[in-house]
Amino acid sequence: MLISNELLTDEAKDLKTAVREFCKREFKDTLKWDESQNMPYELWGKMGDIGLTGMMIDTNLGGIGPDALLSVVIMEEMAVYSPAVALSLGAHSILAGNVINRAGSKEQKAQFLPDIASGKKIASICLTEPERGSDAAHPKTRAIKNGDKYLLRGQKIFITNAPVADIFVVYADTIEDGKSVGVSAFVVEKSDEITVDKMHKMGMRASPTGIVYFDDVPVPKENILRGVGEGVHIMMEGLDAERIGLSGENLGMMKGSLDVAAKYAEERIQFGKPIISYQLVQEKLAYMLGELELNRTYLYSLANLWNENKGDKKLRTATAISKIRSAEAAVKCAEEAIQVLGGYGYTSDYYPQMYWRDAKMFAIGAGTSEMMKLLIARRIAQGFNDL
Numbered sequence: 591m592l593i594s595n596e597l598l599t600d601e602a603k604d605l606k607t608a609v610r611e612f613c614k615r616e617f618k619d620t621l622k623w624d625e626s627q628n629m630p631y632e633l634w635g636k637m638g639d640i641g642l643t644g645m646m647i648d649t650n651l652g653g654i655g656p657d658a659l660l661s662v663v664i665m666e667e668m669a670v671y672s673p674a675v676a677l678s679l680g681a682h683s684i685l686a687g688n689v690i691n692r693a694g695s696k697e698q699k700a701q702f703l704p705d706i707a708s709g710k711k712i713a714s715i716c717l718t719e720p721e722r723g724s725d726a727a728h729p730k731t732r733a734i735k736n737g738d739k740y741l742l743r744g745q746k747i748f749i750t751n752a753p754v755a756d757i758f759v760v761y762a763d764t765i766e767d768g769k770s771v772g773v774s775a776f777v778v779e780k781s782d783e784i785t786v787d788k789m790h791k792m793g794m795r796a797s798p799t800g801i802v803y804f805d806d807v808p809v810p811k812e813n814i815l816r817g818v819g820e821g822v823h824i825m826m827e828g829l830d831a832e833r834i835g836l837s838g839e840n841l842g843m844m845k846g847s848l849d850v851a852a853k854y855a856e857e858r859i860q861f862g863k864p865i866i867s868y869q870l871v872q873e874k875l876a877y878m879l880g881e882l883e884l885n886r887t888y889l890y891s892l893a894n895l896w897n898e899n900k901g902d903k904k905l906r907t908a909t910a911i912s913k914i915r916s917a918e919a920a921v922k923c924a925e926e927a928i929q930v931l932g933g934y935g936y937t938s939d940y941y942p943q944m945y946w947r948d949a950k951m952f953a954i955g956a957g958t959s960e961m962m963k964l965l966i967a968r969r970i971a972q973g974f975n976d977l
């Protein structure tokens with residue numbers, strides 16, 4: 591018996607099966623998307639039809655509700671088939687949609703969320719800047735008050751979905767009467783004053799990433815989330831749910847690596863026997879299942895705790911631990927799978943090389959592993975007798 595399965599609700603189990611069936615049907619060309627650095631635009635509507643674009647968005651606005659466990663299982667299952675599409679989906683709803691759902695007024699939520707939840711409009715979240723990466727709480731992008739609106743001026747980089755986005759959630763230093771009044775979060779709709787350059791990456795290649803230029807974009811004051819100067823608070827309070835949901839992808843890549851390697855090892859004959867009969871190959875498969883089960887059990891537990899507490903900050907250290915360890919394990923499992931496949935694993939015909947490149951992203955995005963370690967160290971500094 592695997593413990594992780596016992597931690598899933600019936601709803602999560604059903605959803606996992608539904609996502610798997612959907613991906614089996616719709617994700618036949620993943621390796622081609624990886625090669626061409628593009629995902630088909632029509633996928634957004636199809637994902638919307640079965641509710642996947644509505645993660646972390648209230649049910650009365652068309653979403654599946656702020657539920658970390660459901661986000662994890664969606665990301666997990668989709669990442670088996672395409673980690674890059676899962677990343678785009680996660681940035682759209684677990685990051686951007688979630689921010690508006692948490693911090694938006696009734697009017698703002700009604701204006702933006704139904705189209706995001708249905709996949710009719712694609713959303714992105716803009717924190718990182720060329721000079722502000724890990725230090726994202728101090729953006730150089732400025733929103734300068736001009737009558738009833740703000741003029742948004744600056745540059746964001748590495749923005750998932752930017753080349754196709756209709757909606758940008760942007761964190762900017764807010765300037766009123768020539769002075770900074772703090773960082774605010776703005777919901778910005780696509781306009782002529784926004785231009786995007788597509789970036790080319792080593793992994794997550796089917797997920798479109800861009801550099802976004804805001805050239806005095808007029809944004810109505812009604813589009814500020816929660817209030818002027820609330821941006822950093824909004825950014826920080828959502829981190830756990832974002833990191834838990836996105837880490838689901840690491841589970842999917844581990845599972846995908848194990849599936850491909852085990853099947854190949856059963857079929858590949860060397861020295862007259864399937865290579866799965868060799869103990870050095872079995873060791874790799876056993877390692878993969880061990881990492882998958884440990885990380886799954888931990889992440890599902892975290893997601894259940896988040897659901898009980900709805901974002902209690904007490905989960906921050908545990909979330910950081912899960913993010914680091916699952917990202918490392920996903921890279922290592924992909925590497926072991928490549929090894930089991932020998933030379934074939936090194937070609938672009940098999941998934942593990944893609945998982946290997948894709949998984950590396952999770953040591954960087956949504957807080958680097960070093961920033962996660964600093965968070966963990968801070969917890970130790972608060973006292974370690976009870977650890």
Ligand SMILES: Cc1cc2nc3c(=O)[nH]c(=O)nc-3n(C[C@H](O)[C@H](O)[C@H](O)COP(=O)(O)OP(=O)(O)OC[C@H]3O[C@@H](n4cnc5c(N)ncnc54)[C@H](O)[C@@H]3O)c2cc1C
Nearest residue numbers: 715716717718723724748749750794954955956957958960
């Ligand atoms: C595929 C992909 C998709 C992304 N999508 C988005 C998105 O949708 N929206 C968005 O806003 N951003 C996105 N990002 C950006 C990502 O969040 C940043 O790359 C990340 O936060 C790190 O910032 P940086 O790249 O500027 O690195 P830096 O912050 O410059 O860090 C460089 C190195 O220095 C280390 N470092 C920095 N400060 C410290 C410190 N105090 N102590 C110890 N080490 C330190 C880092 O850990 C890292 O190893 C994406 C990135 C990638 C790769």
